[in-house]
Amino acid sequence: MEIKEYLKAQRQIVEQALQQYMLAAEGDFAAHLETMRYSLFVGGKRVRPIFCLAAAHCVSDAPEPAVDELLLPAACALECIHTYSLIHDDLPAMDNDDLRRGQPTCHKKFGEAEAILAGDGLLTYAFELISSEKFPGPAPAVRLRLIAVLAQAAGPLGMVGGQYLDITSEEKKIPFELLKTIHRSKTGALITAAVQMGAIGGGADAGQLQALTEYGKAVGLAFQITDDLLDATATTEQLGKTAGSDMWLGKATYPAFFGVEKTRSLALEAADQAVAALECFDQRAEPLRALARYIVSRMN
Template structure:
């Protein structure tokens, strides 16, 4: 199966699960749920939940594991969506567009947008902890929850975002830029692969290999993001292009130029694929996803 066909088929599975799990449109909290659903169903690529499913299949060997992993996969998408809502706020990146649509706070206001993000983040852990939604044993659920919480919090995505803001318009070493990218974007992507592997019962050796794969593609994802922000148009991206330079952020293109950044992204993806050479054809979706991350245009 071609990677685009694979992505579309898995995206449909994730979309159906999100619709099934999502808070109802009609309820006492209808306005909050409307704001949450607005961003959750705004047309995302669902890369993180798909990586979770692919990580599970890589270890398990069959797609049967996907059903048990869907709550974890959906939780990852909720956390990612919350981070986008908050990133777009005036106090953060102050963006008006996301996925080609007005950002959450532009539609619902700043306070409802903050609460929508809060709702998605905490609902993610509701999904992770609900034993009625998955057939995974409690020990695996707990391990997945810890893995994702660690990646999303102050030692991962939130910490990376805080460091990114603190470093705006300052000179800092390349090692700090790597730290920002690995935490802000890479940590949750790595956690997605690890969560699937944990749910499928990965050995320590398998988990080490898949963690290395996740770290490499997580870094590659952000390098490509830097590249697209510098070279694409707002219409192509569905969000503000050139915003990194306007906000005084250090990026790979700013440090190394466009051509060298492309080389670094390609090299990082190659390293990711090398990390999973011991796996057979069950890892083909992960290999395809690695290539997609490098070749994507938005």
């Protein structure tokens, strides 16, 4: 499989859906909605929605367009949650970043209060996308499962909790077990949820869901280890955000614990574990296998 062509095609599907489902910047709330839309459409790889759709295609016998129609609102919800987290992560009280995806961060362009509210708006709109009957979606019972998975992954024992541990661990010597918890929560939880949501929406049985959950955990870890590595080795131009910020913020990272070369091997090991978790699936899982390998070879 040519992963770059696959990603390009899937990203286009997700972009079209985001344009279709995202609120237009009009009426009394136009300025607020424009702030939300700025960060959502300023760029991005759309990795989480793509994981969601790939997992659904892996287990469903329905044609891919039919699967996409049902799950794209949920996939877009994942991107809204992810974008909200980036807006808040960039704030002066958090990582205080000026650049995101090669453009001014939301608070730099619109103001800090406006950026906070844009993040809040994207977070809550995500659950409207999944739950509202005005959007396509699976049966109500399945929608409820999707909401529960996403809320848990994004909440205090998932992404938000991981961000808290990350911020409060700056400039501290922490044990490696805590670093793994931070990575599993801050980044890994939402990626795992994306895979699980695709599996649930695609009709996975218990064994398939367990295998895809293991895949999601491993690929989420590989993603964050690679992020650590890129922050230490890539340029600001390559990343689209300030390079080296982990070091000057005093964050605990894999390179800080193990050095660059060992970190690279640990990322590859996590990707291998992700691929191994898919052993029970046929060729329909090939996009997921290719995505795991891509995650550790990317340059941004």
